[in-house]
Amino acid sequence: MRQATLPILTVVAAIFALWYLGAVWLNSDWAYDKAVRLDKDLTFSEMVIDTWSQDKPKLPAPHQVAAELWDTTIDKRITSKRSLVYHSWITLSSTLLGFVLGTGLGIALAIGIVYNRTMDMSVMPWVIASQTIPILALAPMIIVVLNAIGISGLLPKAIISMYLSFFPVVVGMVKGLRSPDNMQLDQMRTWNASPTQTFWRLRLPSSMPYLFTSLKVGMAASLVGAIVGELPTGAVAGLGARLLAGSYYGQTIQIWSALIMAAVLAALLVATIGMVQRATLKRMGLS
Amino acid sequence: MKTDTVISAKDLSLTFQTGDGPVHALKDVTLDIAKGDFVSFIGPSGCGKTTLLRAMADLEHPTSGTMTVNGTTAEEARRARAYGYVFQAAGLYPWRTIAGNISLPLEIMGYDKAEQARRIQRVLELVELEGFEKKYPWQLSGGMQQRASIARALAFDADLLLMDEPFGALDEIVRDHLNEQLLKLWERTNKTICFVTHSIPEAVYLSTRIVVMSPRPGRISDVIESPLPRERPLDIRDSPEFIEVAHRVRDGLRAGHSDDV
């Protein structure tokens, strides 16, 4: 642990340094423009300070993003429409719903594929094809169609999340359910075990390492799905809505803080699965 | 076929269709195994020992000829759970304790909890693993794991035990000990045992009959009835009778080899 701290801190410091330099480089034009209009001479240090404190910078400096994050998470009541916690919750709820739906669909398809020859031959190509369609093209259609039949709000976004998250689960679970070797399957045969008994006692437990790996990928995909689902709908709430509103009004600081919030959310969700994974696999003697 | 015949193979042939042509794993194998026999199968690698055992277990299907187990087809015998099969690898589930592993076939066969517990205790005693029921497989040595897997095969009281090189991966000292235990177990339970091995001393020490096989195509080249008494201390291996039987087995193996040069 100790030994890892120093290199990590070095990298973080380097990233911040580059970020500040980038802010100077990208925002300096605007700083000089303003100075010319006010007919003022700008020293180098004045220019640098200006690039790090503009209202709508091309690239906001880290401390501006941090201040915005602080302002919109800690200072605002979480029921406020300007609270990032509120927007995160909106996105999180459709992420989780979509994740649960996607995991369920993924596992169900995987079981079908492993146990049914026809499904094995016919479903997998469609599953793969489904992921070659850009989600950005598909998302508006899903929203519009569901709206037309009277479904709006959480579910359409969750369905886009599901659409992205079921894929890694299918692929991982097919592999996992097929992971028992011939000897283990023959052993079940010698006991004349039924397919159901073989599933619950051998195939499903054996697939756990594969399931957790897929769940991590699926969770991240789910979050992307939820954010993408908020973009074309003119949604007023959610991290996607914050991103979109930010880009309409050139509120780069708002965009960046929403992005960072999304990243933090993803990291927390994936880490949670990681913890469950470690505990489960350790208990099962599989790690 | 006598009434106490457990396994009867008649003109049994088994051919695998592979990418580069058919492999004749077994050719015209005829063999009767009587109840209470301890039969070892020995022969060079690839001579079809595993295939023959798997055919008895209905894990492979003969191309021609017949295989009966307890007077029924191999498939019916498998469905009736007529045999316990011990694979070369112990194959215990890491997420189950030793007791949990032994109860696995019992759960599948629908024994109730009390009966499961009773049987687990009994078979753990048979393989001398009392007190290890709550341990996980990784907490046991390789030899103990293999004993647990034998206990699992014994748990549901099949009269027939099929063992495919169960001690192949263990060192000689552990193997000697397990052989001794297996003989005791065989005597106490009066089971019929088919045992595949690569080791001449192991085959001679354990068996009442030794089936010597030769490859390409896999067939039986000799069946040796052992003159050794059923009661066998380990040092019987230094007796002249033992050495003579071992010689016959070695000759049989050599004869099987010479005609495919």
Ligand SMILES: Nc1ncnc2c1ncn2[C@@H]1O[C@H](COP(=O)(O)OP(=O)(O)OP(=O)(O)O)[C@@H](O)[C@H]1O
């Ligand atoms: N599933 C299979 N498909 C194709 N060929 C097979 C298959 N199983 C076995 N064989 C072939 O059948 C022959 C007999 O194999 P088998 O495993 O019965 O030999 P064995 O006597 O058990 O050998 P070993 O002592 O190495 O375990 C071999 O030539 C092997 O390559």
Ligand SMILES: [Mg+2]
């Ligand atoms: Mg073999």
